[in-house]
Amino acid sequence: MTNERRVLVHPDKQALGASVAARFITKIIDVLDEQGRADIAISGGSVSTLVLAAIGQSQAKQSVDWSKVHVWWVDERWVPEGDADRNVTGTQTDFLDHVSIPAENIHPMAPSDAGISIDEAAEQYERELLAAAPDSADAPRFDITLLGVGPDGHTASLFPEFPQLRITDRKVVPVDDSPKPPAQRLTLTYPVINASQRVWVILSGAEKASVLGLALAGASVDEVPVGGVQGRKRTVFFVDQDAARDVPENLIASTY
Template identity: 40%
Template sequence: MVEVIRVTDTEDLVNRAAERFVDVARAATAPGGGINYDGVARIVLTGGTAGIKLLEKVAGIGADLPWEKIHIFFGDERNVPVTHPESNEGQAREALLSRVAIPEDNIHGYGLEGLDAAALAESAADYERVIDQFAPRGFDLHLLGMGYEGHINSLFPHTDAVREETRRVIPVLDSPKPPAERATLTLPAVRSSQRVWLLVSGAEKAEAAAAVVGGASAEDWPAAGATGAAETLMFLADDAATGI
């Protein structure tokens, strides 16, 4: 069941989530900490306005984290080079990863560069193997933005992607939100996380937020299927909370 943390606006959301992010990362990197009990934090980042602002905040207040003990993954990626302005990894590098002392080998991107369908599918399979190697028991924290229709990562309502039950990473060739071609973590991958945080602000997301809090079907509202093993939080700004 999702726990709602009410915040006044996007700035308040970012500040409160960033403080918790640093606390989670610090605890996971302590001796014996983390989902693998190895003192390594495994964190999945998200894009979107709130997600990128959160990363910018973490770069400021979390610069002293032991970044050599933190591994970064991405919830989804568009089929564009990292240098493209729509690349989630590229945005995360600019907002956070280029500003802290994280080893390059700890940043696990999808490596998409305008691939054809076959190569995109192989890249998704490769990313699942990366997860097997570096996050075999799942993630300590998965950050998620949410669209007005409840989509998370590249999992949209009433699509095969949101219905996926076994694979943790899949290619998407028909995203209703451009660009159409992407790779994404699935709900099984999200649910392998200890903590799942939804970052929700904007009046256009009020209906989706109410559906998720009310326990709607993930088929209809994909964010409703995003749950963490230990914690599921929705940081909910006042403008998106009118239905709750």
């Protein structure tokens, strides 16, 4: 399949969350039918509270064989286990508590109180990614990667003008001076994110409109990092009406 990059517009935030959740469940069922295992990569924030929570509350989730689903994170805040700022903490409440994914299929990044440094945590996660990689790859080719976007255009923990944007020889890198607290984070790099089969980017709110317009217009990755993400098969920006204000008409898709 040729890579496609399209925008799907929804009337409001609630419709956006419900729609992406339904599409996610349908696609995971298809992937499991085709290959018997699904690997997903997720971020926290609005992706968790909007989309993963809707999946967790959907009756259709019962149609998924969750024992064959593996969950990974695209980034994590370097804070202690159980801290509310950790992405995995919100994901646990919104999603993982509502589906039957075996503990061994859940792959969180290390917390700050794990007894290792942030650099060691990055290397540890790289090893875990490598162990799950198919032949000739150094990380899983995620079937779906769910990303959010900040008003500054950052995605995962890849921030405008930061050196992590240009790293291609690492899979996981630390961030020591995030402009959003907490300052220290771990993040996947572009090569791992862009090896995903499908990248789904979730945006809502008028404050995201200019960022989305710039990303789709080809603004530099240094300026708008989310513009640098692209799935191998498909890249879809799922947005609400407020965030779609500056999207060119030719990029708005009527269907998935």
